[in-house]
Amino acid sequence: ACGKSSSEPPAGEGSSAGGTAAGTIRLGLVGGGMTPMVAQIGLSDGSYEQAGIQVEENDFTAGADMVQALVGGSLDVVLGSYEHVLRQQQNGLGVKAYGEIFNGVGYALIVKQDAPYQSLADLKGTTLAVTKVGSLSDTGLREGLKEAGIDPEKEVQLINGGSGATMLAAIESGQAAGGMVSEPTISQMLATGNYRILYDPPFDYAGIVIMAKSDWVAKNEELMKLFLKVTAEINDRAQQDAAGAVEAMAKTFNQIPRDVLESAVHNQLVKVPAGLEVTKDGAAYVQKTQLDQGILKKEIAYDETVDLSLLP
Amino acid sequence: MANDSQPKLSIRDLAVEYKSKGRQTVALEGVRLDVRDGEFVSVVGPSGCGKSTLLKVVAGLLQPAAGTASIDGKPIEGVPDQIGMVFQNDALLPWKTVTDNVRLPLAIKGLPEKEQLRETERLLKMVGLEGFGSFFPKQLSGGMKKRVALARTFAYDPEIYLMDEPFGPLDAQTRVKIGEQFLRMWDAVGKSVLFITHDIEEAIAMSDRVIVMSARPGRIKAEFDVRLARPRPFYDIRFDPVFKELQKEIWAQMADETTGGDS
Amino acid sequence: MANDSQPKLSIRDLAVEYKSKGRQTVALEGVRLDVRDGEFVSVVGPSGCGKSTLLKVVAGLLQPAAGTASIDGKPIEGVPDQIGMVFQNDALLPWKTVTDNVRLPLAIKGLPEKEQLRETERLLKMVGLEGFGSFFPKQLSGGMKKRVALARTFAYDPEIYLMDEPFGPLDAQTRVKIGEQFLRMWDAVGKSVLFITHDIEEAIAMSDRVIVMSARPGRIKAEFDVRLARPRPFYDIRFDPVFKELQKEIWAQMADETTGGDS
Amino acid sequence: MAAKKNKGAARSASFREREYSKTSVWLGRLVVLALVLGLWEVLSGRAFNSFWLSKPSLIGGRIVEMIGDGDLWFHMSVTLQEAIGGLAIGMIGGTLLGVGLAFSGIFEKWIYPYMMALYSLPRVSLAPLFIVWFGIGLTSKIIMVVAMVIFVAFYNAFEGIRNIDKDLMDMMSTYKAKWTHKLRWVVLPSITVWLLTSVRLNIGMALIGSVIAELVGSNRGLGYYITYSSNMLDTTGIFTGLVLIMAIAVVLEQLVLLIERRLLRYR
Amino acid sequence: MAAKKNKGAARSASFREREYSKTSVWLGRLVVLALVLGLWEVLSGRAFNSFWLSKPSLIGGRIVEMIGDGDLWFHMSVTLQEAIGGLAIGMIGGTLLGVGLAFSGIFEKWIYPYMMALYSLPRVSLAPLFIVWFGIGLTSKIIMVVAMVIFVAFYNAFEGIRNIDKDLMDMMSTYKAKWTHKLRWVVLPSITVWLLTSVRLNIGMALIGSVIAELVGSNRGLGYYITYSSNMLDTTGIFTGLVLIMAIAVVLEQLVLLIERRLLRYR
Numbered sequence A: 001a002c003g004k005s006s007s008e009p010p011a012g013e014g015s016s017a018g019g020t021a022a023g024t025i026r027l028g029l030v031g032g033g034m035t036p037m038v039a040q041i042g043l044s045d046g047s048y049e050q051a052g053i054q055v056e057e058n059d060f061t062a063g064a065d066m067v068q069a070l071v072g073g074s075l076d077v078v079l080g081s082y083e084h085v086l087r088q089q090q091n092g093l094g095v096k097a098y099g100e101i102f103n104g105v106g107y108a109l110i111v112k113q114d115a116p117y118q119s120l121a122d123l124k125g126t127t128l129a130v131t132k133v134g135s136l137s138d139t140g141l142r143e144g145l146k147e148a149g150i151d152p153e154k155e156v157q158l159i160n161g162g163s164g165a166t167m168l169a170a171i172e173s174g175q176a177a178g179g180m181v182s183e184p185t186i187s188q189m190l191a192t193g194n195y196r197i198l199y200d201p202p203f204d205y206a207g208i209v210i211m212a213k214s215d216w217v218a219k220n221e222e223l224m225k226l227f228l229k230v231t232a233e234i235n236d237r238a239q240q241d242a243a244g245a246v247e248a249m250a251k252t253f254n255q256i257p258r259d260v261l262e263s264a265v266h267n268q269l270v271k272v273p274a275g276l277e278v279t280k281d282g283a284a285y286v287q288k289t290q291l292d293q294g295i296l297k298k299e300i301a302y303d304e305t306v307d308l309s310l311l312p
Numbered sequence B, C: 001m002a003n004d005s006q007p008k009l010s011i012r013d014l015a016v017e018y019k020s021k022g023r024q025t026v027a028l029e030g031v032r033l034d035v036r037d038g039e040f041v042s043v044v045g046p047s048g049c050g051k052s053t054l055l056k057v058v059a060g061l062l063q064p065a066a067g068t069a070s071i072d073g074k075p076i077e078g079v080p081d082q083i084g085m086v087f088q089n090d091a092l093l094p095w096k097t098v099t100d101n102v103r104l105p106l107a108i109k110g111l112p113e114k115e116q117l118r119e120t121e122r123l124l125k126m127v128g129l130e131g132f133g134s135f136f137p138k139q140l141s142g143g144m145k146k147r148v149a150l151a152r153t154f155a156y157d158p159e160i161y162l163m164d165e166p167f168g169p170l171d172a173q174t175r176v177k178i179g180e181q182f183l184r185m186w187d188a189v190g191k192s193v194l195f196i197t198h199d200i201e202e203a204i205a206m207s208d209r210v211i212v213m214s215a216r217p218g219r220i221k222a223e224f225d226v227r228l229a230r231p232r233p234f235y236d237i238r239f240d241p242v243f244k245e246l247q248k249e250i251w252a253q254m255a256d257e258t259t260g261g262d263s
Numbered sequence D, E: 001m002a003a004k005k006n007k008g009a010a011r012s013a014s015f016r017e018r019e020y021s022k023t024s025v026w027l028g029r030l031v032v033l034a035l036v037l038g039l040w041e042v043l044s045g046r047a048f049n050s051f052w053l054s055k056p057s058l059i060g061g062r063i064v065e066m067i068g069d070g071d072l073w074f075h076m077s078v079t080l081q082e083a084i085g086g087l088a089i090g091m092i093g094g095t096l097l098g099v100g101l102a103f104s105g106i107f108e109k110w111i112y113p114y115m116m117a118l119y120s121l122p123r124v125s126l127a128p129l130f131i132v133w134f135g136i137g138l139t140s141k142i143i144m145v146v147a148m149v150i151f152v153a154f155y156n157a158f159e160g161i162r163n164i165d166k167d168l169m170d171m172m173s174t175y176k177a178k179w180t181h182k183l184r185w186v187v188l189p190s191i192t193v194w195l196l197t198s199v200r201l202n203i204g205m206a207l208i209g210s211v212i213a214e215l216v217g218s219n220r221g222l223g224y225y226i227t228y229s230s231n232m233l234d235t236t237g238i239f240t241g242l243v244l245i246m247a248i249a250v251v252l253e254q255l256v257l258l259i260e261r262r263l264l265r266y267r
Ligand SMILES: Nc1ncnc2c1ncn2[C@@H]1O[C@H](COP(=O)(O)OP(=O)(O)OP(=O)(O)O)[C@@H](O)[C@H]1O
Pocket: B018, B019, B020, B025, B026, B027, B045, B046, B047, B048, B049, B050, B051, B052, B053, B054, B088, B216, C138, C139, C140, C141, C142, C143, C144, C169, C171
């Protein structure tokens, strides 16, 4: 079942593959969610292995931890949010995005079916849960609230809600009026009939990107190219054959009912950008939110953080 | 004092076995002993013969394997109300000062604090420890600790005194002094006493009766009535011919024991 | 034995103070004492006068406030090689069996295990405890524990024996028996002994010299040479007139002390 | 000897000395277990929402399922490796540190407060840093467990030494015992009670440590399984993981008990 | 008395008895602190990437900054409330439980293994249940701290009672002491050493507990601050939070030391 689907490579030096295409990649992703679905399908149906890439999967509960591991040299490639690329660049650590596998925030605000709120504007004065303050779900919600004319600092309380069961507990027990939830939890919650989506951030937003340290890529350019190529192929296949994608995902998410999974996979697929390209607009939007929150001190050029040249 | 009433303490066919981690030691066997109300009985016997064990049974701290021990005709179940014990080790509370250790039984009885302190003062004086009230046991010498333990039992003032080598680590003079005081107290109120000692002279000087025990497993080997008038001069009595005679007899009994029995 | 050579142990103007948590107790003051090589010296004195303290200074376990103690002319720094001590409390290792407790000094010396066990066997027999080798201290009576502690010190076989009431909780007969054996051993090899006891007769019967200490703060009050031929019959010597005379004198010295000094 | 025969051996009538028969002890335990599980099973879905507490029967089913497809051992083996490896290293290291520091004179006074300060560091927050420092593999997870375990071991060893009977040490000194002898004959036996306490406390700590370690950068282990299940809103999975961890704890605890019974025979 | 005057009072020449002057102790501590901080400051950015370990000077600056804008107290006060509240409740509850169970006869044998099993539950994984049962307010956070603290308290109290000198309890019995007396005169003083151990271990536990509690459903507290900083990849923030937690631990520890010095005067 879970986790076991990842191939078990010998404990070799992943990054030492040098110029040859085949090699090992130590990959970090936030497990339990579906934002990195394209990669998850590939891991589960063996696409990477067939292409000669040994992928060593490591699951994290938070994107930030994962990025730290990347910079610390424990991971080669990370599927994480674009914000982190910006923050790392600001810290002077050469991390770049080499492709995008999910466009958008990836989280939707879920409230109880019978809750009195109909729009974000109604949420003034409530407590809302995001996965972790400062994370992607947080940024997404803040942007939405601002557009609805609510000051996220003063007029609502944003709390850490975690993910999965913890988040569900926060919403169901009424401790939070709503919470930012990702797939497949969204589909699971909706399937119960007790919840509805109040707000799904609609904007073009550089969400989950394929990031790596530029010096690692310099040494492993072929491997990275191959990885991107295989990933793109998986996406193409999945877009055409959704049932196949569901099949592959079912191996990983074996505790989730098939119909729920289908809806979740469908919701995810539409958000995967064609050709895995990071849009300039999406990247700029992310940059703007980070500047607004004061996390980024100064603007960083698109070229410094995104490199699409390796995409097929 | 009273040599007339039914036995205060009565022990019948008592046997005690220690059974710990598979090993079994018979400490006492077929012990039969009566202590009348107000009687002073001493027990002597070779080291390890079961004297302490006997006291612990009477104190209700050990359950016999066979036989019974009863106080006032009632079999002993748990710790009886009437007894007060001086343990062979002192069993002082290391975290309490001398004063607190002595006033413990008074505090348990619920006496008002002032009275407790007054009584404690008196008793410490009696055992020659005035001025040491605020010391902790660790700061006392071996003999001083024993005296604190004695004072504590005096404070409790039970109906039956069970005393396990109470004067063991005391020098001859202190021994005489405290012995004398205890005897005077006993003369005045007439409690029953079961007294363990290694000093045959002390045993004779104090008791109405001296019991000699045999080596392990302990049995009662001989009993000697001490027919000396009371009140006795605690020290000078030793020069009495009756005393000397008794002393020789008991010594002979015991000498017989040690060479023969103790392994 | 040898009454001729330079002192084995020499104590000069010794003063000891206990200072704990602000309280200050003067335990010894101006103590001056020599023990010649092979001499047997006993110390008697009222409870709490500082006898154990004196031994601890000689054992290097306490630092004097003033004065010096030296062995073979060398001031004592840390625990000297030559001494072996029997503590007033037994200081047995509760987690070791009797055998292990006794063989401890042998194990430290690095004797082969077989020899350790043989020697242990012999010593246990000597103190009347054969068959108890596998007992834990908790399973022994008070007197038996003391005997184990004695056997342990015999196993160490030091040049100077420091013995703090070694026969305290033993009955008269066991006392005589072990005392005799110890004396025989001592006669054979002639070690120096500093021996603390409460039993004046025992002190006289065993020693070349008896020291009487005064009440706290301890000073040396009187010294008595015991001019009795060796080897002495440990028990029967008590009926010697010289013995009786000495006994009376020492008693008088001490009686004076207790009524006067000990507070 | 016509008197009534009592229950046999002399037994202390008093404090904490009674011994109970093995059967009555184990029977009682089973009854308690059955009671808890029974209540849980019956009440779940009735008295409270069964989603949040799952059900013993579901958990049992899941365990059987996991045994069937090999998942159980797959996850459990890693967690065991981390926990036991870390426990061993942490216990030895911490104990040595404690003993060493306790005998280090004034040095102890200098270092000690900082040890306690380090102890209070929340390891959860350190987990990401551990990955940066020690990588992502088994090593970094074992180090996390060590970090959980070492302080309790240190503290108990230290405290044990503070509580050694001074008289016994003095006695050893008079026999000119070298420190190796003191260690073997007095120090170690004296602190055994404390060490056993620390092992027992640390069993739990080690397991918690591996779960925390597996929160970050892992793809197997019971901690991973729990997190994963939580993300899947699969409460049965969460509880299955928890039950398995408890089972490990109970087994390890019983092992320590066996050792304890041997070591503390003298009491 | 012409002999040489030694350093004054009789002092054990042996085991762990030496006392050191206050100045040399505190001076030594300061030197150690200065050394660690100095090395950290100098090496950071030279021997290793300063981003991963921050720098004492940066941390100091951040603390000043936080004092300035009131953030320090804002976060610290909550954490303190949770930690101290939970510590108090957990210590009292755990100790009572330990004492109670130790005196409960065979019942103890039945329950005990389950206590140790519960102890090994990773509290982090229990977060969802805590939210469902106790909400996300102060209560639920205090309960989380209690859940961290109670087992060590329980275990130490229990173990302390197992180690009470049986002779002393017997002695109390012969004076017909009621259990209240036994508790006050023997049991509590006997287990004081153990209780102090458990308080000290639990200071760290309580702080860790509040950090864990603040992982979920919070918007203030040092734990929250650390998590937030971690998400912002703000290592200085992480270390500032950690340093503040350590500071709290040190202060609490010193308080306990003061109490200990009073309670263990008799040694
Ligand atoms: N807790 C115990 N477990 C096992 N055996 C014990 C225990 N206590 C005493 N014994 C054994 O019981 C016997 C009698 O012991 P007891 O303490 O009653 O002797 P005693 O007459 O008081 O000796 P002493 O004069 O030396 O104090 C001894 O042989 C001893 O080994």
